[in-house]
Amino acid sequence: MTHAPHLEASQLLALYEQMAVIRRTExxxxxxxxxxxxxxxxxxxxxxxxxAVGASAALRDDDYVFATYRGHHHALARGATPEExxxxxxxxxxxxxxxxGGSMHLTKASRNMLxxxxxxxxxxxxxxxxxWSARLRGTEQxxxxxxxxxxxxxxxxxxxxxLAAVWKLPVLFVCENNLYMEYTPIxxxxxxxxxxxxxxxxxxxxGEIVDGNxxxxxxxxVTRLAGRARAGDGPSLLEAQTxxxxxxxxxxxxxxxxxxxxxxxxxxxPLDVARGRLAELGxxxxxxxxxxxxxxxxxxxxxxxxxxxxxPDPREALTDVWADGGAAWRT
Amino acid sequence: MAxxxxxxQAVAEGIAREMRRDPAVVxxxxxxxxxxxxxxxxxxxxxxxxxxxxxxxxISEQAIVGAAMGAAMTGMRPVAEIMFSDFLACCxxxxxxxxxxVRYMTGxxxxxxxxxxxxNGGGLGFGAQHSQATENWALTxxxxxxxxxxxxxxxxxxxxxxIRSDDPVVFFEHKGLLAAKGAPxxxxxxxxxxxxxxxxxxxxxxxxxxxxxxxxALTAAxxxxxxxxxxxxxxxxxxxxxxxxxxxxxxxxxSRLVTVEENPYQGGWGGTLVSVVADEGFGLLDAPVRRVAAxxxxxxxxxxxxxxxxxxxxxxxxxxxxxxxx
Numbered sequence: 001m002t003h004a005p006h007l008e009a010s011q012l013l014a015l016y017e018q019m020a021v022i023r024r025t026e027x028x029x030x031x032x033x034x035x036x037x038x039x040x041x042x043x044x045x046x047x048x049x050x051x052a053v054g055a056s057a058a059l060r061d062d063d064y065v066f067a068t069y070r071g072h073h074h075a076l077a078r079g080a081t082p083e084e085x086x087x088x089x090x091x092x093x094x095x096x097x098x099x100x101g102g103s104m105h106l107t108k109a110s111r112n113m114l115x116x117x118x119x120x121x122x123x124x125x126x127x128x129x130x131x132w133s134a135r136l137r138g139t140e141q142x143x144x145x146x147x148x149x150x151x152x153x154x155x156x157x158x159x160x161x162x163l164a165a166v167w168k169l170p171v172l173f174v175c176e177n178n179l180y181m182e183y184t185p186i187x188x189x190x191x192x193x194x195x196x197x198x199x200x201x202x203x204x205x206x207g208e209i210v211d212g213n214x215x216x217x218x219x220x221x222v223t224r225l226a227g228r229a230r231a232g233d234g235p236s237l238l239e240a241q242t243x244x245x246x247x248x249x250x251x252x253x254x255x256x257x258x259x260x261x262x263x264x265x266x267x268x269x270p271l272d273v274a275r276g277r278l279a280e281l282g283x284x285x286x287x288x289x290x291x292x293x294x295x296x297x298x299x300x301x302x303x304x305x306x307x308x309x310x311x312p313d314p315r316e317a318l319t320d321v322w323a324d325g326g327a328a329w330r331t
Numbered sequence: 332m333a334x335x336x337x338x339x340q341a342v343a344e345g346i347a348r349e350m351r352r353d354p355a356v357v358x359x360x361x362x363x364x365x366x367x368x369x370x371x372x373x374x375x376x377x378x379x380x381x382x383x384x385x386x387x388x389x390i391s392e393q394a395i396v397g398a399a400m401g402a403a404m405t406g407m408r409p410v411a412e413i414m415f416s417d418f419l420a421c422c423x424x425x426x427x428x429x430x431x432x433v434r435y436m437t438g439x440x441x442x443x444x445x446x447x448x449x450x451n452g453g454g455l456g457f458g459a460q461h462s463q464a465t466e467n468w469a470l471t472x473x474x475x476x477x478x479x480x481x482x483x484x485x486x487x488x489x490x491x492x493x494i495r496s497d498d499p500v501v502f503f504e505h506k507g508l509l510a511a512k513g514a515p516x517x518x519x520x521x522x523x524x525x526x527x528x529x530x531x532x533x534x535x536x537x538x539x540x541x542x543x544x545x546x547x548a549l550t551a552a553x554x555x556x557x558x559x560x561x562x563x564x565x566x567x568x569x570x571x572x573x574x575x576x577x578x579x580x581x582x583x584x585x586s587r588l589v590t591v592e593e594n595p596y597q598g599g600w601g602g603t604l605v606s607v608v609a610d611e612g613f614g615l616l617d618a619p620v621r622r623v624a625a626x627x628x629x630x631x632x633x634x635x636x637x638x639x640x641x642x643x644x645x646x647x648x649x650x651x652x653x654x655x656x657x
Contacts (some may be wrong), residue, residue: 064405098438109440114404119428124405125397133402136357136383156424159394162599166389181534320439321431321474323497329473330607331525331572 007216009281013291015057015273016217019049020295023271024074025082028087028303028316029072029103030246037307038089040213042103043070047213047245050177050270052077053199055144058226064112064130064143066123069104070176072115074146078113082302083310092309099312100320112141121147121154124173128164131171131235142148142229143283144222150181152195161237165203172222175238176212182248183256205235213270216277243268339509341483341516342372345490346410350380354410356494359386359395360412360448369414370450370509384469392421396447400430403445408494416451416465416503423468430499431474446493446500451479452543452593453641454507459629462506464593464641466541469501469599470570474553476524477570479503481545483513485568496524505542524573529581533561536587536651539578539604544591544642551591551647560655562600570600578604579612586617587654593641596624618657623650 009180026046032038045052052073059065067074075085080096088095089103096106104118114130117123127145134141148180151157152175164171175196179186192198200207206228210221225236243265247254254262278288321327336344350356358376362366364387377385388395392413399411413419419426426447433441453462471605476498480486486504486573491501530545531552540548545566552562563581567574582588588608590601595639601622623642631637 004374035397065399066401096438097436099442100438101436104435107440109437114401114441115433115437117429119424122397122424122429125394126401126423126444128394129398129401129403130405131401131403132398133407135405136402156393156397159389160397162389163391163394163398167386321441322434323444325439327472327473329571329573331574331576 002234007219009278009283012216012274012278013019013283013287015053015219016271016278016288017291017295018053019075019215019271019274020292021082021298022049022052024295024299025085025302026072027085028299032086032090032303033250038103040102041250042089043249044246045070047243047270048176048178048184049073049313050215050218050274051146051174051212051240051242054173054215055222057219058222059144060141062112063141064114064127066114066127067116067146068123068147068151069116069118070148071106071146072103075106075113075116076271078108079111080108082299083305085307086302087164087309090206091311092305092306094306094309098316100316121151121156123147124151124160125155125158127171128160128169130168131164131169131248133187134170140230142172142226144172144174146174146176149175149177149179149186149195152199153190161199161203161205161235164235165205168232168234169234170230172225172233175237175239176242177239178242178244180244194239196207196237200237205237207237207239209239209241212242214269214273215270270308333515335512336483336515337509338483338486338511338513339372340368341486342490342504343374343376345487346373347376347379348487349494350384351375355406355408356410357384357386357402357407358410359399360392360588361388361390361414363387363412365368368412369527370506372504372509373412376519377606390625392418393425396422397429399445400425400443400445404441408444410446410448410483410494413447413449415461416449417460417463419449419465419468425565426469426475426501427472431472442497443499444497446502446519448502448504449501450506452507453503453630453637454543456632456634458632462630464625466503466570467599470603471598474499475571476500477503478524479505479542479570480568481508481542481566483511484516484520484521488517489522489524489568492524502522502618503542507543510548511546519600521656522568525569525574527568527574527577528566529563529577530566531562531564532584533563535585535655536589536591537563537578537581537585538591538647538651539565539567539599540591541570541646542593544593546592547642547644548647550644551651554644555651558652562651571602575604575607578608579615582608582612586615588616589647589651589654590622590624591642591647592622592624594625595627596622597627599624618654621650621654623647
């Protein structure tokens, strides 16, 4: 298949532009970290853009999304702005979570992007619960859990798959297999070749593999599997093969990765793949360049706005533990 | 309405009342459906509400509590059962890292109105992995409310408050009290979380107890009364929110304090309570505070050994007698 017949050139261009915004936001996050304006750590998803953007294009706006600590791209794909995200990373009051979450916890609940979770694998059962809730309420929403290859060796992964399968829930598990469990090749610590897809048959659910650097392929696969979930046919598992452009976190230069492997994957950059598809659809190169320029301008503005935003009021440290807005543990 | 109701019946009755009131309340857990729960604390729910609201799960504590969390975040009010409180450790990530933190770390974007019910404590000879009093584990986690009722009426009233709470509540049902009988709860009975109860008045010493230790403290108080020592007994009912006001008010009357805890002394809730008293009520005291708590050992199997470990009426009486002679 060379192109998706149901994706018009204009639609694909919009997806490309979203990916370009994410790529530039990640680069900005990296640069801000290196210049000391982002504290703690970051886990950048540059290279994974096609998964977040392709999947989001296949979902309804009210579907639920759960992500990992490497989740900037999912927050952005589901409606968070670069300014909100960068402000959060820079500990500003205007941050997505009021600077209480940070890079690993980007959440946009108003868009049903229900969080980024930094305990590996913990959010898979939550997605199962959201799917259960959707079924109980009869809404035809589905829930999607994005997770890394490393999460496939966590107990919660297996508990979530089994429960989703036996309750036949509308949930889609999307593994972003970037070949490395933090610093270690996933193949060195996993008993099967395809850490997610190979486990699906054990739970009696479909397990598919897709080129995670091809936004169209991801969009098609998620459209199909989400439709299956929405029709009441239960959960499925999609393993999207991809690659990190940066190291695991912070300033990890990822020197443990073979040069030829890095080169091979960088040649298969999701933005380049999308550009190729746009050319096939007859979109002029200058039109794509204009999209790139818009993305660059948007992120530059976001960086400046986030830099100029105020720090959070220190009193906010003692709010939001409880639903009444406070933190009191005594009556 | 029956004249008396058992604690175990009160659990099911408390849940049923809320399920009748609010269609968003659903239950999940191991063996809670047609089986009625291993402790029969969900008996009748499946028959009344059906498989669409009472869901049997696999033995998957992480999935149970994780799914309850996801459902709570998206419009439901799930009541999850973790069969024995010892098993909370199997899903501790959800109780320590996920459920209590998500509201805070999202800047207040997400609400998690769920109840995790669990059978707590010793006294039934189940051995070290099915007998612990673990409410002190939850006490160390900011963001969890902790309920531990001692009477059937409180079970119903506090269950109502827990299920209606927009915050996550860990609800400890004490195994040693399941067969205990008490007054039934009137219709619409709600016991606000964080309200301790003075269950016996007395002028000489304040005993603060929780769950199974409430009847122990009350029996000890009766024995002490025969010696002319009048103990005031407070049923704390909740650890978070903690009703320190009722304790300090009682101390103003009695000037002596003994906490009676089933959880181990090290890290037990009594430590928190007496630190508040030391901070804010030191001037009310005419004697040191005393804590009767479990030894810091795993719960042994044999009754004779278990009695050495967890508080008994004799231990409480001895401690109070010594304190009043101070």
